[in-house]
Amino acid sequence: MLAKIHVTLKNGVLDSQGKAVHHALNDLGYSEVQDVHLGKYMEIALKGISEKEAQTRVKEMCEKLLANTVIESYRFTLEPAE
Amino acid sequence: MLAKIHVTLKNGVLDSQGKAVHHALNDLGYSEVQDVHLGKYMEIALKGISEKEAQTRVKEMCEKLLANTVIESYRFTLEPAE
Numbered sequence: 803m804l805a806k807i808h809v810t811l812k813n814g815v816l817d818s819q820g821k822a823v824h825h826a827l828n829d830l831g832y833s834e835v836q837d838v839h840l841g842k843y844m845e846i847a848l849k850g851i852s853e854k855e856a857q858t859r860v861k862e863m864c865e866k867l868l869a870n871t872v873i874e875s876y877r878f879t880l881e882p883a884e
Numbered sequence: 885m886l887a888k889i890h891v892t893l894k895n896g897v898l899d900s901q902g903k904a905v906h907h908a909l910n911d912l913g914y915s916e917v918q919d920v921h922l923g924k925y926m927e928i929a930l931k932g933i934s935e936k937e938a939q940t941r942v943k944e945m946c947e948k949l950l951a952n953t954v955i956e957s958y959r960f961t962l963e964p965a966e
Contacts, residue, residue, distance in 0.1 A: 808925050823926070826949055832941060837929035843890055844905070847919035859914060867908055 803848045807878040809869045810841035885930045887942045889960040891951045892923035
């Protein structure tokens with residue numbers, strides 16, 4: 803099973819990396835860029851557990867390690883392994 | 885228009901961050917974790933350009949700034965702004 807996880811900053815948290823990329827794109831002439839948000843993307847391959855177990859355990863992994871839930875939110879999907 | 889961009893390391897490039905997360909998850913008791921890949925996720929809000937223009941220009945942004953195409957690959961989708 804493959805978990806695809808997105809971790810992004812919560813609204814209201816200063817996204818300094820995003821701002822830097824925003825300015826860089828504007829400086830390169832991309833004046834159509836209005837806003838940039840940067841986050842993390844993770845793919846985790848899981849073996850030997852059911853989808854239901856995976857749902858619980860990936861949520862736990864996010865809460866414990868992958869996201870800092872004070873400032874970040876996460877979402878994930880589960881797909882059958884290729 | 886909203887561009888959602890994923891930047892990931894190409895196959896064969898050492899993913900040291902991914903390895904670190906993999907070990908950390910195994911150490912936390914998640915023995916079902918077989919593999920971890922880490923990448924970047926970006927959302928870029930665009931204004932005043934057509935979807936066709938956006939397709940070309942976001943590709944350019946990725947090639948020029950957002951991805952290091954020697955070691956990273958990128959993919960993106962375009963959605964109407966909310």
